[in-house]
Amino acid sequence: MRDDHCVVSTPKARLAAVSKQDVAITVALGDGIGPEITRATLRMLEAAGARIAPEFIDIGEQVYLAGHSAGIQPDAWDSLRRTKVFLKGPVTTPSGAGYKSLNVTIRKTLGLYANVRPCISYAPFVATQSPNMNVVIVRENEEDLYAGIEHRQTDEVYQCLKLISRPGCERIIRYAFEYARSHGRKKVTCMVKDNIMKMTDGLFYRVFQEIGAEYPEIMQDRYIIDIGSARLATRPEQFDVVVTTNLYGDIISDIAAEVSGSIGLAGSANIGEHVAMFEAIHGSAPDIAGQGIANPSGLLLAAVMMLVHIRQADVAERIHNAWLRTIEDGVLTADVAGNASQAVSTEAFTQAVIARLGQEPQHFARVRYQNAEASIQAATAQHAARPTARKLLIGVDVFLHHKPIASDRLAEQLCKLSTEFLQLQMITNRGVKVWPQGFPETFCTDHWRCRFVARDEHSSIRFGAVIQLLQRLSEAGFDVIKTENLCSFDGERGFALGQGQ
Numbered sequence: 001m002r003d004d005h006c007v008v009s010t011p012k013a014r015l016a017a018v019s020k021q022d023v024a025i026t027v028a029l030g031d032g033i034g035p036e037i038t039r040a041t042l043r044m045l046e047a048a049g050a051r052i053a054p055e056f057i058d059i060g061e062q063v064y065l066a067g068h069s070a071g072i073q074p075d076a077w078d079s080l081r082r083t084k085v086f087l088k089g090p091v092t093t094p095s096g097a098g099y100k101s102l103n104v105t106i107r108k109t110l111g112l113y114a115n116v117r118p119c120i121s122y123a124p125f126v127a128t129q130s131p132n133m134n135v136v137i138v139r140e141n142e143e144d145l146y147a148g149i150e151h152r153q154t155d156e157v158y159q160c161l162k163l164i165s166r167p168g169c170e171r172i173i174r175y176a177f178e179y180a181r182s183h184g185r186k187k188v189t190c191m192v193k194d195n196i197m198k199m200t201d202g203l204f205y206r207v208f209q210e211i212g213a214e215y216p217e218i219m220q221d222r223y224i225i226d227i228g229s230a231r232l233a234t235r236p237e238q239f240d241v242v243v244t245t246n247l248y249g250d251i252i253s254d255i256a257a258e259v260s261g262s263i264g265l266a267g268s269a270n271i272g273e274h275v276a277m278f279e280a281i282h283g284s285a286p287d288i289a290g291q292g293i294a295n296p297s298g299l300l301l302a303a304v305m306m307l308v309h310i311r312q313a314d315v316a317e318r319i320h321n322a323w324l325r326t327i328e329d330g331v332l333t334a335d336v337a338g339n340a341s342q343a344v345s346t347e348a349f350t351q352a353v354i355a356r357l358g359q360e361p362q363h364f365a366r367v368r369y370q371n372a373e374a375s376i377q378a379a380t381a382q383h384a385a386r387p388t389a390r391k392l393l394i395g396v397d398v399f400l401h402h403k404p405i406a407s408d409r410l411a412e413q414l415c416k417l418s419t420e421f422l423q424l425q426m427i428t429n430r431g432v433k434v435w436p437q438g439f440p441e442t443f444c445t446d447h448w449r450c451r452f453v454a455r456d457e458h459s460s461i462r463f464g465a466v467i468q469l470l471q472r473l474s475e476a477g478f479d480v481i482k483t484e485n486l487c488s489f490d491g492e493r494g495f496a497l498g499q500g501q
Contacts, residue, residue, distance in 0.1 A: 023085065024052075024054075024055060024083040025310070028076075030284060031286070032288075033285045036292070037296035037299050040346055041087075041299045042054065043350055044350060045303055048322070055079055055083065057073075057076035057080075058073070070100065072105070085278075088279045091284060103279075104146055112277055113141050113271070115139040116270075120260055121261055127261060130259055132237045136240070138172065138179060139172075139245075139248075140168060140172040140245050141270060145162050149163070153482065173211045175243075176243035177218060180218050186240055188215075188242075189220075189228070189241070189242045190220070190244065191223050191225045194224075233255055261336060264280075265295070267299065267300070268280070268281050268305075269302065280299040280301075295333040296350065300353070301323070304316045304320050321359065321360050328362060329356075330342070331344055333346065394453060394486055395452055396422065396469065397451050398451075399450075399482040399484075401479040404444045404445060407429070407438045421461050422452040424452055425452065426501055428451075428498040429442065429444040429448055433498040
């Protein structure tokens with residue numbers, strides 16, 4: 001086992017000064033099993049001599065139900081922005097419409113762009129089919145479908161916008177390479193679906209190639225996310241550091257944690273330029289709350305990452321080594337114990353770790369932490385300025401809510417409404433070209449994309465031409481639900497072709 005497997009370094013973080021004084025941290029007990037495992041974690045930190053001063057905030061289910069739609073109150077934000085370090089127990093989002101994920105809200109509001117999740121096997125003491133697994137998932141934390149921009153557009157169709165930015169790609173990919181370089185990792189793997197989403201995922205992979213060229217000593221490869229997920233589940237030893245976008249990272253980090261032995265053993269760090277949050281990756285498990293059987297290991301290992309972050313590596317080593325010795329000694333909670341009759345309670349597990357403080361593991365390598373922050377901090381602070389592209393408006397996609405009809409009939413009506421500047425080029429339904437030369441086998445809904453392009457393909461148009469077209473469509477009784485401008489950037493098409501176009 002590598003001795004660096006839970007080190008997290010923070011670019012440009014405003015860390016507390018290195019001293020023997022306590023560092024203020026914000027703590028939320030959370031919901032479900034959250035209070036049990038958070039209190040247990042704090043007891044282990046205290047016993048190990050962690051130099052922290054917790055200040056507690058209320059977040060989660062009760063705050064939602066009290067009328068705070070974000071699940072967090074204003075004074076809690078004040079604490080987070082003041083301490084800049086957050087140890088968070090798992091929270092419950094109430095069922096029903098209208099409640100947004102608090103985790104996503106915190107990550108995006110505080111700019112926590114990097115989600116770092118080490119997934120490690122603890123064989124033979126925790127059952128796993130992958131005894132040599134030691135993978136770090138570096139997940140982009142702010143963009144992608146988690147932007148949460150969704151709309152109902154017609155009776156039958158809903159949409160969710162996938163947003164990928166070049167600065168977001170550059171920041172997370174450079175973080176992954178710097179993490180690998182600083183922690184002795186040999187390979188970084190990019191996982192995308194750029195064979196389908198050629199512009200969004202395509203951008204992520206292009207940036208991976210660009211930045212990867214600056215790290216020739218690190219092996220690099222790419223997997224399409226579907227086969228990559230399958231390989232991660234069956235051959236995790238092939239991977240070292242994996243960098244990917246938000247949704248894919250959320251999925252594969254849970255897969256990797258479960259493959260390693262249990263999702264209950266995995267902690268994570270959410271790293272930003274100003275603030276960092278540390279949490280277990282599992283949920284609040286209300287079905288076992290209050291029974292005294294919850295496993296605090298995921299949150300404890302997240303707290304170890306927090307201690308490294310606030311430059312208390314000595315305490316982090318003391319706790320982590322004691323935890324490894326506890327696992328070696330067969331002291332396990334019910335979620336990972338091979339024999340349920342031998343499982344210990346949350347309290348007994350906590351006491352066992354405390355009793356082993358100062359001891360070292362015998363089977364696993366002794367954990368040693370080094371401050372690798374300086375190199376990552378210097379590298380990720382760089383944001384290369386790029387020249388502004390020459391952007392030209394060359395057409396518009398007009399989305400219509402219209403009952404399913406023969407596409408030729410719809411095209412006939414729309415062609416009559418074309419203007420002196422814009423003409424109908426294509427109609428798609430759910431992305432598939434249905435005109436010209438559509439097929440009767442294609443299933444259509446009431447959601448149509450009608451692409452109008454400049455009559456002179458070598459010239460651009462003004463937005464007034466789009467307005468003129470929309471006016472004609474409106475006067476003809478068409479229900480326009482959305483438009484997307486079609487632009488070129490330095491002569492390169494800035495939009496995808498229709499499927500079959």
